[in-house]
Amino acid sequence: MRFSEKNRPRLLIISKDQSVRNDLVILLSGCGYFVDYVETRSEGITKFRNFKHAIVILDVQALPRHPQRMLNLFRVHKKNPIILIAAHRDEEEQVYPFMKLGIFDIVTLPFKADYLYFVLKRLVEHSRLTAQNEFVRMYIFIIFITMPIWWVAIWFFARKFHGFP
Amino acid sequence: MAQSIVIHTIILFLLSALLVFDCIWILLKTPFVYLFKDKPGMRKIHQQTVPRAGGICVAFSFLVILFLWNYWAPAGFPRLSTLLYDTSLFITLCILAIGFFDDSTTFLIVNKAKFFLEILVAAEIVYFFGIQLPEIRMFGLVIANRTVLACLSIFWIVGISNAVNIIDGIDGLAGTITTISFLTVGILFLYANSIDAAILCFMLSGVIVGFLFHNISPARVFLGDTGSLLLGMILSVLLIYLVGAHETGFSAATLFFVAGFPIIDVSVAMIRRFFRSFFADKGIYQSMRAMTVADSEHTHHRLVYRGLNHTQSVLILATFSATLCIAAILIRLFPGYKYFFEVYSAIIIVSFLYRLNYFDRFTKAIRNRIHHGNKKGLFRIGVVDADPVLYHAMINYNQRKFSMEFISRTEINANDSILGVQLQPAMHLHDQFMISSIWDHDTRQIPTALISKAMEAVAEDPRMEDDGFGNFSGPSYALQAQNRKYSAVLINCRGSHEVEEKLILAVRLLTELSCMVIISVEEIPVSALLNNGMRPQILFIKKPFYIPIFFSELNQVSKEWNNWKNVENLLKETTVLKTCKG
Numbered sequence: 156m157r158f159s160e161k162n163r164p165r166l167l168i169i170s171k172d173q174s175v176r177n178d179l180v181i182l183l184s185g186c187g188y189f190v191d192y193v194e195t196r197s198e199g200i201t202k203f204r205n206f207k208h209a210i211v212i213l214d215v216q217a218l219p220r221h222p223q224r225m226l227n228l229f230r231v232h233k234k235n236p237i238i239l240i241a242a243h244r245d246e247e248e249q250v251y252p253f254m255k256l257g258i259f260d261i262v263t264l265p266f267k268a269d270y271l272y273f274v275l276k277r278l279v280e281h282s283r284l285t286a287q288n289e290f291v292r293m294y295i296f297i298i299f300i301t302m303p304i305w306w307v308a309i310w311f312f313a314r315k316f317h318g319f320p
Numbered sequence: 321m322a323q324s325i326v327i328h329t330i331i332l333f334l335l336s337a338l339l340v341f342d343c344i345w346i347l348l349k350t351p352f353v354y355l356f357k358d359k360p361g362m363r364k365i366h367q368q369t370v371p372r373a374g375g376i377c378v379a380f381s382f383l384v385i386l387f388l389w390n391y392w393a394p395a396g397f398p399r400l401s402t403l404l405y406d407t408s409l410f411i412t413l414c415i416l417a418i419g420f421f422d423d424s425t426t427f428l429i430v431n432k433a434k435f436f437l438e439i440l441v442a443a444e445i446v447y448f449f450g451i452q453l454p455e456i457r458m459f460g461l462v463i464a465n466r467t468v469l470a471c472l473s474i475f476w477i478v479g480i481s482n483a484v485n486i487i488d489g490i491d492g493l494a495g496t497i498t499t500i501s502f503l504t505v506g507i508l509f510l511y512a513n514s515i516d517a518a519i520l521c522f523m524l525s526g527v528i529v530g531f532l533f534h535n536i537s538p539a540r541v542f543l544g545d546t547g548s549l550l551l552g553m554i555l556s557v558l559l560i561y562l563v564g565a566h567e568t569g570f571s572a573a574t575l576f577f578v579a580g581f582p583i584i585d586v587s588v589a590m591i592r593r594f595f596r597s598f599f600a601d602k603g604i605y606q607s608m609r610a611m612t613v614a615d616s617e618h619t620h621h622r623l624v625y626r627g628l629n630h631t632q633s634v635l636i637l638a639t640f641s642a643t644l645c646i647a648a649i650l651i652r653l654f655p656g657y658k659y660f661f662e663v664y665s666a667i668i669i670v671s672f673l674y675r676l677n678y679f680d681r682f683t684k685a686i687r688n689r690i691h692h693g694n695k696k697g698l699f700r701i702g703v704v705d706a707d708p709v710l711y712h713a714m715i716n717y718n719q720r721k722f723s724m725e726f727i728s729r730t731e732i733n734a735n736d737s738i739l740g741v742q743l744q745p746a747m748h749l750h751d752q753f754m755i756s757s758i759w760d761h762d763t764r765q766i767p768t769a770l771i772s773k774a775m776e777a778v779a780e781d782p783r784m785e786d787d788g789f790g791n792f793s794g795p796s797y798a799l800q801a802q803n804r805k806y807s808a809v810l811i812n813c814r815g816s817h818e819v820e821e822k823l824i825l826a827v828r829l830l831t832e833l834s835c836m837v838i839i840s841v842e843e844i845p846v847s848a849l850l851n852n853g854m855r856p857q858i859l860f861i862k863k864p865f866y867i868p869i870f871f872s873e874l875n876q877v878s879k880e881w882n883n884w885k886n887v888e889n890l891l892k893e894t895t896v897l898k899t900c901k902g
Binding site: 205206282285286289290293294296297298300301303304305307308311 | 360626628636640643646647650653661665667668671672675
């Protein structure tokens, strides 16, 4: 997947495991994401506050016992960040209760590169379509409510310059 | 003649755009740009370091074009009036001096000092150049006192310049909005026959268009405080000048709509901060202070947080702003329809803000009032022994009326007060028959222990009064109902073997809490079907039941049950059997 310089999504990796960090950075920077990586969640939150990443990949070890507060912090600074959890297969069940809090998907370790690319591609596509939908709805709304003013203006200029009745 | 003026104005427009474009392009190639680095931060949306040097280039180019126009303009092309020329020069130089220190990373200027300097500049414009509001007529009031008008003019100038500074939050927004405003002011000057002022406006919009080529998303350069304050201040001064230029009465709404978006954004933000602080019990003084604390909840932030990119957000806000500007021109053209345009524009503003969830606090309050009445919150339902399927179905069902609390049978047995206030079993004597009537027909088991326990409690209860005929009367059900923790309790039977046990529990809950009890069973007991004389408190629903139908039934029944005065009457009615099956 290739992104233009203009539309490059910025991505944050929070993981204590250096090998996970390294793998993810190599894999994702290679396919055009702008990748930041940190070790602890406090560093991650500071980084997120400053750069408002579009996607956050969290190691399951970096999740606190009550992740609601941490995920809320993400939400405060960017309303809809997409959060992925990287977890070993046996840790997967720990994450399911938190799926409601805004976690998008779980990626199991060790990574299968193709699957990771596929998940991220689907995710970026999803957010793009959501945003596009929101934009179109908003624009239709704006056009709809402002239409009478524009009609009057067009009618006036048509009358003035083209002898319109 | 007129044609040559139009051609020269277009040339001036293109020249100024080209000059700014080149000026910024050259600046970005020089190391000078590192003086104005703007790093990403907590309240900022951009993700990479971008210089804030755009405003300095804009100011510089504006000065150059102003000199060119004034000294080398061709014959027949109107020169700028001395007043406007001097004012523009003064504003540009002052703001350049203030903004340079604010934008650079090397020097620092305190916000309060900057604000003080802005007021000073505005005061000098008003007193030395004499540009101030001539007279204000609003709601039948006429303000003609020169001191008051001067103060209002200073407030207007400082307010608009800061408002433009504040809306400069995403790429290209402040530039686009001010371009639209300057074009509108230019058209309005044309209607007032002030050709020179109109040309100045078109020239300024040309300057901003040149800058916008570098500022549209992703921005290579930002406007910075120099640019936004400069554009805001010139816009506000031109608007005051516009009022003076019109000989006939000038509607205040026109002024408001031309600078509409910045004014709305800032005023709504201040009101929002005040109420947020006020409702958090901070007191009026603290709330007033909170009005000026910066946050990232402005209109453009809201659009970006919805997932729109910068270009899309700017497009939406520019359309909104352009509509207000068109309304301003139409008010000038059709003064007879002034009120129509004003009211309709107000409707547009309110509906736009509503769409951006600015009235969330109020709509939520109103919705709660409609759904739950004034005093009460959600109706609370206790669900006893819910299996995972029932749990998920009830939790995930989208309804705003009931809140669920899941409890298990063991919990209730372990702690009597788990259901809230532990009430005395204040029963009427005929409740005995209710209990026995359920179980008399049931051949298998009779909960005599429960009956005797209840009767003992009734006899010992000091609140009970014997009427001499064996009928006890005590605290009414209505009284109990007010204190109860749950509006209704749903008891789930996981199999037919649990029915008897759950019925005992149901009777106990009924007598202690006097709330509606619903038992979900696979087969409704024959006794319940046969016994028409049974009390109505226990409802049976047969599994499998549809959750939406269950909630709608519950909604209907709870309406009656929560009218406390009716509870006592309801308790005397005949059995109601509900099977919630679609």
